[in-house]
Amino acid sequence: MSTLSPMSTTGPHSFPQQAATDFLHQAADLIIEKAIKEGCDPSAPVVDFKHPQELKSLLNLELSAKPSTHEELLDDMKTIIRYSVKTGHPRYYNQLFAGLDPYSQAGAWLTEATTTNIHTFEVCPVQIVIEQYLVEKICGILGYQNGDGLFLPGGSTSNTFALHLARFQAYPEIKEKGLYGFPKLRMYKAEDAHYSLKKAASYVGLGTDNVVLVKTDSKGRMDVADLEVKISQDKNNGYHPLFVMATSGTTVLGAYDPLVEISRVCKKHNVWLHSDACWGGPAILSPKYKHLLEGSELCDSLAWNFHKLNGIPLQCSALLVKQKGLMEKANKANAEYLFQPDKFYDTSYDIGDKTIMCGRKPDGLKLWLQWKALGDEGMAARIERSFDNVRYLAEKMSKTDGFKLVTKEVSCTNVCFWYIPPRLRGQTETREWWEEIKTVAPKIKERMVKAGSMMIGYHPMSSRGLVNFFRTVINNPNNDHSDMNFVMEEIDRCGRDL
Amino acid sequence: MSTLSPMSTTGPHSFPQQAATDFLHQAADLIIEKAIKEGCDPSAPVVDFKHPQELKSLLNLELSAKPSTHEELLDDMKTIIRYSVKTGHPRYYNQLFAGLDPYSQAGAWLTEATTTNIHTFEVCPVQIVIEQYLVEKICGILGYQNGDGLFLPGGSTSNTFALHLARFQAYPEIKEKGLYGFPKLRMYKAEDAHYSLKKAASYVGLGTDNVVLVKTDSKGRMDVADLEVKISQDKNNGYHPLFVMATSGTTVLGAYDPLVEISRVCKKHNVWLHSDACWGGPAILSPKYKHLLEGSELCDSLAWNFHKLNGIPLQCSALLVKQKGLMEKANKANAEYLFQPDKFYDTSYDIGDKTIMCGRKPDGLKLWLQWKALGDEGMAARIERSFDNVRYLAEKMSKTDGFKLVTKEVSCTNVCFWYIPPRLRGQTETREWWEEIKTVAPKIKERMVKAGSMMIGYHPMSSRGLVNFFRTVINNPNNDHSDMNFVMEEIDRCGRDL
Numbered sequence: 001m002s003t004l005s006p007m008s009t010t011g012p013h014s015f016p017q018q019a020a021t022d023f024l025h026q027a028a029d030l031i032i033e034k035a036i037k038e039g040c041d042p043s044a045p046v047v048d049f050k051h052p053q054e055l056k057s058l059l060n061l062e063l064s065a066k067p068s069t070h071e072e073l074l075d076d077m078k079t080i081i082r083y084s085v086k087t088g089h090p091r092y093y094n095q096l097f098a099g100l101d102p103y104s105q106a107g108a109w110l111t112e113a114t115t116t117n118i119h120t121f122e123v124c125p126v127q128i129v130i131e132q133y134l135v136e137k138i139c140g141i142l143g144y145q146n147g148d149g150l151f152l153p154g155g156s157t158s159n160t161f162a163l164h165l166a167r168f169q170a171y172p173e174i175k176e177k178g179l180y181g182f183p184k185l186r187m188y189k190a191e192d193a194h195y196s197l198k199k200a201a202s203y204v205g206l207g208t209d210n211v212v213l214v215k216t217d218s219k220g221r222m223d224v225a226d227l228e229v230k231i232s233q234d235k236n237n238g239y240h241p242l243f244v245m246a247t248s249g250t251t252v253l254g255a256y257d258p259l260v261e262i263s264r265v266c267k268k269h270n271v272w273l274h275s276d277a278c279w280g281g282p283a284i285l286s287p288k289y290k291h292l293l294e295g296s297e298l299c300d301s302l303a304w305n306f307h308k309l310n311g312i313p314l315q316c317s318a319l320l321v322k323q324k325g326l327m328e329k330a331n332k333a334n335a336e337y338l339f340q341p342d343k344f345y346d347t348s349y350d351i352g353d354k355t356i357m358c359g360r361k362p363d364g365l366k367l368w369l370q371w372k373a374l375g376d377e378g379m380a381a382r383i384e385r386s387f388d389n390v391r392y393l394a395e396k397m398s399k400t401d402g403f404k405l406v407t408k409e410v411s412c413t414n415v416c417f418w419y420i421p422p423r424l425r426g427q428t429e430t431r432e433w434w435e436e437i438k439t440v441a442p443k444i445k446e447r448m449v450k451a452g453s454m455m456i457g458y459h460p461m462s463s464r465g466l467v468n469f470f471r472t473v474i475n476n477p478n479n480d481h482s483d484m485n486f487v488m489e490e491i492d493r494c495g496r497d498l
Numbered sequence: 499m500s501t502l503s504p505m506s507t508t509g510p511h512s513f514p515q516q517a518a519t520d521f522l523h524q525a526a527d528l529i530i531e532k533a534i535k536e537g538c539d540p541s542a543p544v545v546d547f548k549h550p551q552e553l554k555s556l557l558n559l560e561l562s563a564k565p566s567t568h569e570e571l572l573d574d575m576k577t578i579i580r581y582s583v584k585t586g587h588p589r590y591y592n593q594l595f596a597g598l599d600p601y602s603q604a605g606a607w608l609t610e611a612t613t614t615n616i617h618t619f620e621v622c623p624v625q626i627v628i629e630q631y632l633v634e635k636i637c638g639i640l641g642y643q644n645g646d647g648l649f650l651p652g653g654s655t656s657n658t659f660a661l662h663l664a665r666f667q668a669y670p671e672i673k674e675k676g677l678y679g680f681p682k683l684r685m686y687k688a689e690d691a692h693y694s695l696k697k698a699a700s701y702v703g704l705g706t707d708n709v710v711l712v713k714t715d716s717k718g719r720m721d722v723a724d725l726e727v728k729i730s731q732d733k734n735n736g737y738h739p740l741f742v743m744a745t746s747g748t749t750v751l752g753a754y755d756p757l758v759e760i761s762r763v764c765k766k767h768n769v770w771l772h773s774d775a776c777w778g779g780p781a782i783l784s785p786k787y788k789h790l791l792e793g794s795e796l797c798d799s800l801a802w803n804f805h806k807l808n809g810i811p812l813q814c815s816a817l818l819v820k821q822k823g824l825m826e827k828a829n830k831a832n833a834e835y836l837f838q839p840d841k842f843y844d845t846s847y848d849i850g851d852k853t854i855m856c857g858r859k860p861d862g863l864k865l866w867l868q869w870k871a872l873g874d875e876g877m878a879a880r881i882e883r884s885f886d887n888v889r890y891l892a893e894k895m896s897k898t899d900g901f902k903l904v905t906k907e908v909s910c911t912n913v914c915f916w917y918i919p920p921r922l923r924g925q926t927e928t929r930e931w932w933e934e935i936k937t938v939a940p941k942i943k944e945r946m947v948k949a950g951s952m953m954i955g956y957h958p959m960s961s962r963g964l965v966n967f968f969r970t971v972i973n974n975p976n977n978d979h980s981d982m983n984f985v986m987e988e989i990d991r992c993g994r995d996l
Contacts, residue, residue: 020600021531024530031608061631068873077608102522109529113534114533121550176706178708179676199854202672202674202854204701206703209675252835313611315857344940358693368561372558372561459834460834
């Protein structure tokens, strides 16, 4: 291992000096062996938890005047890996991202090594062509005849961008004049839909009070009759109903809204229909589950986070738009230092003016490489394994003492449930009983995390008056039924004395 | 090289199968040798240019039903590398990002392998602690006593976020109510400042017409007297002056606005002062050049793109805010599925509610690793090399026939100039003469790109009535004076017959 000071590797024309590329080879080996191989090993812990203050002293945080040696840097990297949560580990069910995929991982590294900005063809030729190919492919899957799209830094950004497009479509002059003097615009989302629409409403100046919450049914799907009532009321009160955000796979319950019915209401009232398919969108890749997104072609826009169920490293979020040309019109600023018309190539490939930002990280390549590796069939199989696993898990829970499902059936690949310790089983579900149940999940979670044995999130859902329950997210394609059994055994092990 | 189908590497508990980690090792070796080592080799081309249609057929774009073998994937990666622009190459002067750094590169790969979301401590402990450390360090450098900050996906996003904070500070109720019923808000930027403020104004609903352009001086700096006149006029006309975006290092001319003087005007009229230091911010790391950011501590917020002059792979943009707590207040939505108060650790480390988005890629680690490798002294030296190089280049150009600088002196590390072919030298600069000059840069650019010898951007600047000129961006710390000589020789070689 080199102990050369890295400073000796900089300076005129010295890069790539052998020492620097040696360091990169060593770093890559370390990452592959420690973060990836060990990080995905079911016999190793999913987390080595330390409280913030402890962690600060374990990490060699301080940046000082002097350089570090390569050996010191590799040691720092080892410490970072050790205390990082292993999101590719087969016992990580905590969040909507999981399941490390080697092909998109390689694509991500390639993206970093060829770092560039996906705004002009002259600096980003390959990735622009790849992004456009992917957008066409995904539009085809959604049923958009002449769609468009972009990769954006995350689902909330994609949802906000869609809202911005809807507003531009309704009142193009708002771009120049601002909201002053235009009717008050209203947005609609189901009670269970993601909170990003509220943040979006605040950000784009429409205000969270103008986000109208629509009731949901027992599965967590939007109540379409209630949507229509609320749109009509708003119209009668002089508001302009602008934007409905449906959800294809809700964050907590995994519900898929009925897009066809919602679209009928939106068409009737001339309201933009966006689907937040960030979580559940990938179902459309599977012949077995694609019916969940029936009506996708009727949406004006749809957001899909490939860094969730598809297992691409964060960030990889696509916004697809039914109407080609709208993104340019809404965002065009013609910065003359970037988008010169007198270039020697076809400048329609300078796509940067479609966005709300200037620079943008090219997030498509890593998805393309995964898709290339797996093929359409493998992309479908990857998703189906998770759907099949979660159905096995929910079925088994419904038949096992001590597990109580929040909804009778699962829709996407997340399943929500309470664990009932033996001493609380078979009792009347009084207010006091629920007060006790509320404390169970946090205690089990703490035990699991401190043991490094498993990670599952819990939370209440006050819109439905529900106290803390577990949400197990199944999206690692390397999981099998034995892992599902482990989920239940481990929760029972950590919770039976509570 | 393995020819196993990657499909054989997926399935229950099969990852990390040997075949998958073998693939990752092969991919890493390929990236280091081809994209990085060859990509930075001055004797190799900086670009192998193909027009979009050619490129599409050279890349094996199509995604089909069936999987690819590892061998095929590695071949695809080779093709991608071949046709990607080599932004780490010593002849790449085209954009504000350049100069591949091995340490942040390793940090970027580590970020991908430990992929997670920087919203809650439970899933992102290490990177949250690192981001907070970096924010404190940078706030200290700026002179913020009790500042705060976040890494965001790009400079435009950071500028827009700052505008959103300023608006919240002025009228917190706009978060809930929207802009309806509040005074018309106005924003100010110099004519030469970045166009992102216009996009921001459109996005947040304030409208591009409410972005007031302030005059600039001969160096491209904001005319502070004109700023005050415009703010006063607006006040007299019933507007609310909200936000001044100063610039520390303008995109084209590299000018640094006088922050101390601007701050005086902002304080007097109670206007938020933001500095877009995305490009020129790093000067503050150097004892020799930090005077350029004099007054940084007077700004209410400042955006700094570490993926520009600091050489971190995209994206690495920090927004620093003088007032702690404001980001939470402006953005808090308390999503109960993420930010449960009954967690067993100190939930002040669950920082996700500071943002406008939900998920966020942790972009700090790669910067931290570079800083660790170089130390404060190395961070300064890295910047100073570019400042010194550009001063050498500008000095030499000012003394060389055929080169005409756009501004007499350079401020940041970009230099703008016209090349005058021999047949046009020594003539009166008539309108017709300029019409001829206008066509020179595009032709030289085309020749350089097609030869793969050098990449430099050109563009007009209509706000100053200037026709196409070159903007050479010097930010690769591995450049030396011989490279600066090459810049001039190559442009002369490609342009002398025009």
